[in-house]
Amino acid sequence: MGLFGTVIGIVNAFTGINLQRGTGLAVVGPGIAEALVTTCLGLLVAVPSVWAYNYFSNKLESFDLEMRNSVDAISTYLSGFQAMKRNR
Numbered sequence: 001m002g003l004f005g006t007v008i009g010i011v012n013a014f015t016g017i018n019l020q021r022g023t024g025l026a027v028v029g030p031g032i033a034e035a036l037v038t039t040c041l042g043l044l045v046a047v048p049s050v051w052a053y054n055y056f057s058n059k060l061e062s063f064d065l066e067m068r069n070s071v072d073a074i075s076t077y078l079s080g081f082q083a084m085k086r087n088r
């Protein structure tokens with residue numbers, strides 16, 4: 001959203017230059033303002049999204065590690081239990 005809006009805003013600024021044959025602030029200002037607003041909105045969406053992705057990715061990675069450790073502990077326990085039954 002942010003990148004697309006930025007591009008459209010810049011295109012609108014250049015279109016204003018082409019239509020009015022001028023390069024004053026009144027001509028390019030609305031297009032530049034549109035580009036800045038959409039860039040800001042894009043950042044407001046992107047930054048929390050990246051934070052949430054990293055947070056949940058780290059949570060899942062730690063859960064995966066915990067599950068692997070649990071499987072190893074259960075496997076070690078069961079192999080020791082099986083060896084003890086064989087020695088009887």
